[in-house]
Amino acid sequence: MGLLQNIIFGVITGSYIAIAAIGFTLIYGIVNMINFAYGEYLTLGAFIGLFAATALPIPLPVAVLVAMAGGGLVSIVLARAFFTPINQTGPVPLLLTSIGLGIALRNAIRLVAGRQARYYDTEATTFRFDAIPDLSVGSVDLLGGFFVTSEQLIVVGSAVVVFIAIHGLLTRTDVGIAMRAMGDNESLARVRGVDTQLIRDSVWILAGVLAGLSGVLLAIQTNVNATTGFSEILQILSAAILGGAGSPYGAILGAYLIGIILALSTAFLPSGMGGLSSAIAFAILILVLLVKPSGITGTEVREA
């Protein structure tokens, strides 16, 4: 398999991680917490989408929208119940609460849904491009024939739509501008009349919507089970911090970097050690936190 194919896989992974990472990093920047239950928001989105697609006579795209709405709803309900009341206690209690909530949710989903993995019923067309030359360098094929499926293209396409929408939201709407103001300097934003609790609620909803979408896209690529989202949480976290915690644009960049690094390391690692690719992603995360905690875009510098 040529490097090109690996990079394509990386771009696809990067796409659904990017969608989730935007939501995750907005929560970090505006609510000031690392939400370790965020993976469960993806999982719930995947389940809601699956339920909508199978139980109701609606086409898949509509089911995706239902999943996104469901994700937003779940997010705001959980936030109001668990996070908003302890908003003032500081980043560590919020992180610990999210860890406990994540465990409870994950296992509750397991109890309700059982252990069986479920699948989205989709038909995918595969587009093959075999005529590309291999361009070998040593034992590595730089290019080589590759393929993409229509599902994968939809993932990437959705991501691009999301990026444009988010950019529009943050630059052209009142809510979005207020979000950016709060992310930069909360007390200043409050002084200028921004209703901080309302904006926080909006961020929760937005993050939930993004998580729902990402969860469905992820589930279409893999499957739906209680740990679908949890298996991605560290990658999402890595992407957000790598790109600069709090910055949605950084999160996009970080996500694609993580996706490509994961794909390339899976390609280069000896067989049987594929699981190390996630270890490599975490090692990069640690490196970033130690060397430049403000990440690539360097928007947030939080001293110890």
Next chain:
Amino acid sequence: MSALDRIPSGNGDLALLAGVFCFLIGGLFVLTPLQVQLPNMFYVFVEVGILFVIYGLLVLGLDLQYGHTGLVNFGHVAFFAVGAYGTAMLSAQDTFVGIGLGYPWPLALGVGVVAAAVVGLGVSATSIRLRGDFLAIVTLATAEILHSIFVNFEGVFGGNVGILGVPRPIAALVSQADTRLIATLLVLGGITLVGLAGVTRLTSAPYGRVLRAIRADELVTRSVGKSTVTYKTQAFVYGAALAGLAGGLFALYNGAVAPGFFTIQVTVTVWIGMLLGGAANHRAVLAGLSIIMGIRLVSRFALTVTPVPSDVFASIRLVVVGLILVAVIRYRPAGIWGDAQELGVDR
């Protein structure tokens, strides 16, 4: 002088006495033909009890790091694993896959503890200055990386099967099953009590005062002349060493180590035990841990009487445990026995 005055004496000494006593009684069972009969229904108690005292060393180490010094270590299981794997790999004799060098177990145990301490030193040297939640993420990621390495480098660590054929010193000397179990509980329990004594002595001395000051405000502590980085590093390394000791003891009790024993669940269990009991109070965190382990015990009992599959029970237990963590942080951040003013959570 009021009752709040912590004069260096008191419960540390009691723990030391009790620890040595248990250790000696346990030793008696191991070395002499003395036997014990254990009614079947108590088996589960003793087995969970053994796990409790091993985890007890973990929670004491974590309490030193977080309860006293304020270091948010969410990768504690990593030190547990390093101690266990280190001890196992050095002493195992016939492991199916992976390295087993067959050295005497006391040496292996010592190496395991030192290895865990060295890893602790490495982590603290790089990360001790990070903000609380970032330190949590770094330590968590470190634990995940180690787990991944243990699973993936099969030739060295035995992959998912792990290292087998680790010597079991007590089992080797005691053939009768009941006595073996009780002796193990007493010996390991004794070690944990001695650990409790050591940690208590440290924290009730002026040393503990510096740690608590660091937790309260590091800059002020530096301004009165204390090298806070040194103390933070020491607290972290001591905690890691205790976890490494727990790991080595676990390996020598279990006879085998595998990645499945060293998941984030262990870290979470120990954290919840600490927060539930009351961080910064060594006896309280052990009590909190005992409650969490008690829930595990109850679920094991319930398993035998209800027709529910075991993984369903595990999930129910985990839902409860997760909710306990959330509830403790929200409603009783100082835990059941902790001091709210001491921990700064009296709002």
Next chain:
Amino acid sequence: MSLLSADGIVKEFGGLRAIDGLSVSIDAGELVGVIGPNGAGKSTMFNCISGVITPDEGTVTYDGTEVTGDPPETLARRGLVRTFQATRELETMTVRDNVRLAAPDQPGERTVSALLRTDSMQATERSVRTRADELLETFELDHLADEYSGNLSGGQRKLLELARTLMLEPDVLMLDEPFAGVNPTLTDEIAEHIRELNENGMTVVIIEHELETLTELVDRLVVLQQGRVLVDGEPEDVLSDERVIEAYLGGGV
């Protein structure tokens, strides 16, 4: 003879020059006041001298040695001790523990001595406790000894900070707004303590806005403006200096 001096200190924060070429020298035994409008750089100057932050340029010399950028704990151990403007209390510790903490050279603060509970540790701890109690009595905080310091009033916290710093037996004491938020009676008490300490040989440098008490207390007044020394001299001369009056009226207090 200069005990403490800062020479050409420059410190920038994200493009803003908080300290812009500051030089000042303080002799042993002096009682110096530092004043200036808000934003003049008083606390930043303290931070640069006491090692809390490292200046971008310039040197700090203490007792003949250059100490620029040395960490606060090193300076504290050498006798240069400071308090903080917003009282940074160790809120989760009792008043007693706050004071006992500061005692230097405690064997009980080392692992082996603590574990073994050595005789020297116990003896030192006893004397530390006695000294702490004495200081608490001097500052009339003994009835609050077992209170968590987070529960103290503003004035009591200032007294606590003073007691704590004195455990270190400093040669130079740098006080950042010791009278802020303190009622007049207590202010006079604190001023009296400071005067006594200075008479017994301690060099004291005080940042303050409370000009009345300060000018009666100190021998010398240094005025900062925009990160530089504006005027430096005896209180009456300084206060009647036109530039100083303008600085306060122009810059806003």
